[in-house]
Amino acid sequence: MGKITLTSVRKSFGEVDVIPSLDLSIEDGEFVVFVGPSGCGKSTLLRLIAGLEDTTSGSISIDGQDATDLPPARRGLAMVFQSYALYPHMSVKKNIMFPLKMAGMDVAEAEAKVANAAKILNLTNYLDRKPGQLSGGQRQRVAIGRAIVREPKAFLFDEPLSNLDAALRVNMRQEISELHQTLKTTMIYVTHDQVEAMTMADKIVVLNAGRIEQVGSPLELYRSPANTFVAGFIGSPKMNLITGAEAAKHSATTIGIRPEHLDIVADGPWQGVVGLSEHLGSDTFLKVAVAGMEPITVRAGGELNLHHGDRISLAPQAGKLHRFGADGKTLA
Amino acid sequence: MATAHSRTAARLMVSPAVILLFLWMIVPLGMTVYFSFLRYNLLTPGTSFAGLDNYYYFLTNAAFWDALVNTITLVVGVLLITVFGGIGLALLLDQPMWGQGIVRVMVIAPFFVMPTVSALVWKNMFMNPVNGMFAHIAKALGFAPYDFLAHAPLLSIIVIVAWAWLPFSTLILLTALQSLDREQQEAAEMDGASTLSRFWYLTVPHLTRSITVVILIQTIFLLSVFAEILVTTNGGPGTASTNIPYLVYAQSLLSFDVGGGSAGGIVAVILANIVAFFLMRMIGKNLDA
Numbered sequence: 001m002g003k004i005t006l007t008s009v010r011k012s013f014g015e016v017d018v019i020p021s022l023d024l025s026i027e028d029g030e031f032v033v034f035v036g037p038s039g040c041g042k043s044t045l046l047r048l049i050a051g052l053e054d055t056t057s058g059s060i061s062i063d064g065q066d067a068t069d070l071p072p073a074r075r076g077l078a079m080v081f082q083s084y085a086l087y088p089h090m091s092v093k094k095n096i097m098f099p100l101k102m103a104g105m106d107v108a109e110a111e112a113k114v115a116n117a118a119k120i121l122n123l124t125n126y127l128d129r130k131p132g133q134l135s136g137g138q139r140q141r142v143a144i145g146r147a148i149v150r151e152p153k154a155f156l157f158d159e160p161l162s163n164l165d166a167a168l169r170v171n172m173r174q175e176i177s178e179l180h181q182t183l184k185t186t187m188i189y190v191t192h193d194q195v196e197a198m199t200m201a202d203k204i205v206v207l208n209a210g211r212i213e214q215v216g217s218p219l220e221l222y223r224s225p226a227n228t229f230v231a232g233f234i235g236s237p238k239m240n241l242i243t244g245a246e247a248a249k250h251s252a253t254t255i256g257i258r259p260e261h262l263d264i265v266a267d268g269p270w271q272g273v274v275g276l277s278e279h280l281g282s283d284t285f286l287k288v289a290v291a292g293m294e295p296i297t298v299r300a301g302g303e304l305n306l307h308h309g310d311r312i313s314l315a316p317q318a319g320k321l322h323r324f325g326a327d328g329k330t331l332a
Numbered sequence: 333m334a335t336a337h338s339r340t341a342a343r344l345m346v347s348p349a350v351i352l353l354f355l356w357m358i359v360p361l362g363m364t365v366y367f368s369f370l371r372y373n374l375l376t377p378g379t380s381f382a383g384l385d386n387y388y389y390f391l392t393n394a395a396f397w398d399a400l401v402n403t404i405t406l407v408v409g410v411l412l413i414t415v416f417g418g419i420g421l422a423l424l425l426d427q428p429m430w431g432q433g434i435v436r437v438m439v440i441a442p443f444f445v446m447p448t449v450s451a452l453v454w455k456n457m458f459m460n461p462v463n464g465m466f467a468h469i470a471k472a473l474g475f476a477p478y479d480f481l482a483h484a485p486l487l488s489i490i491v492i493v494a495w496a497w498l499p500f501s502t503l504i505l506l507t508a509l510q511s512l513d514r515e516q517q518e519a520a521e522m523d524g525a526s527t528l529s530r531f532w533y534l535t536v537p538h539l540t541r542s543i544t545v546v547i548l549i550q551t552i553f554l555l556s557v558f559a560e561i562l563v564t565t566n567g568g569p570g571t572a573s574t575n576i577p578y579l580v581y582a583q584s585l586l587s588f589d590v591g592g593g594s595a596g597g598i599v600a601v602i603l604a605n606i607v608a609f610f611l612m613r614m615i616g617k618n619l620d621a
């Protein structure tokens with residue numbers, strides 16, 4: 001079980017309102033990702049759920065029970081920290097066993113659980129090492145191991161992969177996703193990397209300055225962003241947001257079109273000059289300057305042979321244009 | 333890249349300093365060793381070779397064993413007070429509170445007071461059986477004043493020295509506490525560890541290295557406590573508060589026996605090395621890694 005409900009939760013540090021009243025419901029077994037720019041309150045929200053920070057007002061319930069004033073240990077949640085927060089003077093085995101020891105579990109039973117967790121996480125050969133003698137990815141796994149032996153109601157991850165290099169990050173991302181498939185436990189995952197968010201989440205919560213901008217599945221957010229913030233945040237490279245006369249033609253304040261929804265055609269509505277072109281092999285990203293508009297990013301095929309200064313004409317694909325009103329919200 | 337060539341150059345560059353320091357150490361040591369084999373008393377003119385007589389008399393002197401026991405009691409007593417007291421004070425000072433900066437400076441202050449001055453303050457203002465603060469308190473509570481320096485001389489000196497060294501250990505342990513990782517504490521909190529278990533399983537292991545440093549450094553200085561004894565008890569009553577440095581002083585300067593004093597000095601050096609050797613064996617491994 002692991003259903004977590006936040007009702008009008010507010011958090012301020014002194015004068016500063018970091019989270020101004022927020023409602024959120026997380027279903028049992030869901031993989032929920034909090035994304036948002038740096039400083040938007042993702043960690044704070046996670047720490048509120050964990051019980052490491054006290055709410056200023058509002059209530060948090062876990063499995064229908066009010067947990068607002070419960071100490072962290074009694075909430076039955078496990079957290080994996082960005083710095084891993086392993087105990088440096090204990091061996092891997094003792095690290096993983098620590099929560100069981102604190103719970104006063106029988107040693108033989110605890111050892112069996114540790115052995116099992118070590119097997120799942122490929123740590124069996126490292127049980128006697130100290131954290132200082134492990135690689136970043138292995139430390140990460142130990143931190144996860146320490147979390148899973150407790151069989152928590154939900155896992156909380158705070159940017160667990162940000163200290164790893166790109167290749168390892170992809171690996172660990174898949175491992176965590178697989179872990180979720182196996183354990184089927186609720187997971188809340190904080191990141192500011194929208195690729196992680198898109199690939200792992202059942203449900204993405206986009207945060208901005210402590211407010212929820214939109215909640216939905218990755219594809220929902222991609223297909224129908226609720227406002228310009230979500231539109232610009234989800235998707236890589238970013239959606240092109242165009243204001244001015246061109247937007248007015250579509251009777252909107254802002255129009256948005258994703259780089260992958262622009263075609264290079266012989267005779268399109270937008271004429272421009274190629275500025276930067278980035279050849280990635282599989283794709284080419286072009287920065288195109290169109291008169292009277294913001295610079296536009298276009299995603300084109302990998303074998304394309306276009307260079308700085310070439311003139312091209314662009315056409316948005318039918319039905320892929322997003323229209324936003326003066327308040328930034330999507331127009332129906 | 334340290335090639336053989338640049339390493340030779342480096343050795344050459346540091347050699348003046350090393351040679352100077354070496355001479356600084358070896359000349360007095362050599363002279364002390366030399367004197368310790370001489371029959372050399374300032375009251376009788378001339379010197380003659382004495383062989384091991386000076387050592388024999390120093391080591392068979394009843395006062396030597398008293399002094400040895402006193403030295404060890406003093407070192408161990410002060411270490412116990414400063415390590416446990418230091419951990420306690422550091423934990424208190426690490427709590428957020430109003431006026432933290434001022435309080436911290438005040439805690440450090442005793443370290444800046446000269447040993448002679450602090451010992452005299454303790455002797456005359458606190459422990460004096462007639463005018464001392466403790467005597468006044470005892471009288472106010474209806475007890476007879478206790479003459480600390482006469483009846484518990486070694487304990488009194490331990491208290492005085494511990495008072496002077498407590499700031500040192502507090503300071504070192506406080507810096508160690510402040511470098512304790514906050515996320516580790518929070519992780520332990522989520523793992524269900526109580527405040528006490530967090531202290532025992534996280535804080536104490538984190539502090540061991542600093543405690544080792546405190547013990548090693550303090551032992552070196554505590555083996556040679558002298559001023560506090562000189563200005564308070566003069567090693568007395570009898571030899572009740574005489575430690576080895578004070579015994580060497582008494583031998584060489586109070587009885588003008590340079591040869592005997594030198595022999596005592598060499599014995600003290602050897603003892604200090606034995607202590608250092610065992611200390612390093614016992615706790616030195618905490619400093620690795």
Ligand SMILES: Nc1ncnc2c1ncn2[C@@H]1O[C@H](COP(=O)(O)OP(=O)(O)OP(=O)(O)O)[C@@H](O)[C@H]1O
Pocket residue numbers: 013016018036037038039040041042043044045192
């Ligand atoms: N203990 C604190 N006291 C005062 N302000 C704080 C405290 N902790 C966080 N804040 C503020 O709250 C805001 C949100 O911080 P938070 O750590 O939740 O951001 P974040 O979304 O996790 O950012 P990042 O992606 O950089 O980790 C920030 O503006 C930060 O300055």
Ligand SMILES: [Mg+2]
Pocket residue numbers: 042043044159
């Ligand atoms: Mg954060």
